[in-house]
Amino acid sequence: MTDETIRMHAAQGLSRAIHPDARDHFRAILELVDADVSPGLVECPACGKVGLRERIDGDHACIESR
Ligand SMILES: [Zn+2]
Known part of the structure; x- marks a missing residue:
């Protein structure tokens, strides 16, 4: 499952959820x-x-700086 799929399900769940606790969970997923x-x-x-x-x-021993 991609992040985009998870976000889509969470967003749809949030739009349909009525219970405040359920909405909090979907929002947390997002x-x-x-x-x-x-x-x-x-x-x-x-x-x-x-x-x-x-x-x-900063300094990460970049190849460009050598
Ligand atoms: Zn670099």
């Missing part, structure tokens, strides 16, 4: 799926290395 696209990770445009933003923006 947040988890969105968090999966980790904002803290970036890809170096020069060498393609993926890592924490602080490391990629």
Whole structure:
């Protein structure tokens, strides 16, 4: 199951759920799926290395800097 499928089911569940507790659960699923696209990770445009933003923006022994 892809993230997109999970998001679709969670969104449809949220739109149909009446019970507040159920809505909270669907909303939590949506947040988890969105968090999966980790904002803290970036890809170096020069060498393609993926890592924490602080490391990629700083010194990560990039091939371009050698
Ligand atoms: Zn790099």
